[in-house]
Amino acid sequence: MHTDFDRCVRAARSKDPRFDGWFFTAVLTTRIYCRPSCPAVLPKDRNMSFYPSAAAAQQAGFRACKRCRPDASPGSPRWNERADVVARAMRLIADGTVDREGVPGLAARLGYSARQIERQLLAELGAGPLALARAQRAQTARVLIETSELPMADVAFAAGFASVRAFNETVRAVFALTPTALRARAGRGRPAAAPGTLTLRLPFRAPFTPDNLFGHLAATAVPGVEEWRDGAYHRTLRLPYGHGTVSLRPLPDHIACRLALSDQRDLAGAISRCRRLLDLDADPEAVDALLGTDPHLAPLIDKAPGRRVPRTVDAEELALRAVLGQQVSTAAARTLAARLVTAHGTPVETSAPAGGRPPGGLTHLFPTTEALAALDPASLAMPAGRRAAFTRLVTALATGDLDLGVGSDWNRARARLAGIPGIGPWTADIIAMRGLGDPDAFLPTDLGVRRAAAGLGLPATPGALTRHAAAWRPWRAYAVQYLWSTDDHPAARMPGRPREGRV
Structure with a gap:
């Protein structure tokens, strides 16, 4: 977008926050660069130039604006x-x-x-x-x-x-x-942070409806690793240099994030994983504009726009939990995962902030694939078919035969998943949607999706629904969130809030 000078000028002069992160405005006279929504008075058009990244603006000799803090804008979708x-x-x-x-x-x-x-x-x-x-x-x-x-x-x-x-x-x-x-x-005017914790704001592009996002995380939380407490989602984090815990609370214009890290070198990676978990760099205007052209989805979008896809901080963990949850209820999947965590997860010590309450039930990191690969498969209390699929997935991840990391090739990963016996289309699509972050992953065989489709007058059979959903591409993962929102399942709403709510 930064190469379209006239379009960038219009966006910058409109102070439209939807373009924050898409490009950066550099002022030639002051040598300062800003986000498009910066409230400062802009110079004449000829004194502006535009860059695709903060790094490019910095490399060209521009300094970050102290008023709008462009380096802290939402990331490019x-x-x-x-x-x-x-x-x-x-x-x-x-x-x-x-x-x-x-x-x-x-x-x-x-x-x-x-x-x-x-x-x-x-x-x-x-x-x-x-x-x-x-x-x-x-x-x-x-x-x-x-x-700090x-x-x-x-x-x-x-x-x-x-x-x-x-x-x-x-x-x-x-x-x-x-x-x-x-x-x-x-x-100046900043409250003192608790020792050992970092308190920061995670920005997002409005609109933002948190119900299904935090509802899903709370409903599927694995005891010991995750919990919903005091209006916030908490979990442990396995990080390159150590471990940490995080608390994420939705507020009207940002996500309040509190991090405790065993090694501060993990800060950038921890922030990146939290943003990915909550899909905070999404462009809800683009998503809703396309999906809203379907008369079946339009009322859902008008009622609660800006739904995000609940993703993950660890794609390998997500994949293993997806296989554990095959053909069982959410509660049963949580129980199976909790047993695995208690028996094979890494214990972590968490301490209460000075003058504060203990951090609740966060006790473990989810087991590594290396630890799980060393297990006797017979010790896993699950049906033989699912145990075999779980063991094959663990082996593929532990040996590097399957790469689900943030830099993985989505097509290659999906092809490899499809080749593992016992991992069907539903599981592969859940991993693609929440683990890989594919915005177009779709779940036509999912019971909740089919039930919602029938209730809205959409085709309810997988084949017919897939054909109809071709018009939703490349945002079919977001369409799934809107379809799921019609259900009475606890995952469709945030605990302690009405079923439909908007921040």
């Missing part, structure tokens, strides 16, 4: 809508792959040379993988500076900088403030 190599690279960079493994590691995960990755990212985003990772490090540093009392040296290394000098130079270049000044500026 392009990276969650697409399955090409650039989108896969962006998902991996957001997960911290470049900081942990360098550009060669990123390229190896994608199956390309480092030079090819550099060329493709430069062509589309105006910045290479190192510049994109540097922009993310700057944003991570800003979060730590503003929300960590010494600046600890902030520098936790954010992924190789030296304190590089940290200081980057913060000054990007934000036009020293780290100390940035902390002092942010600290």
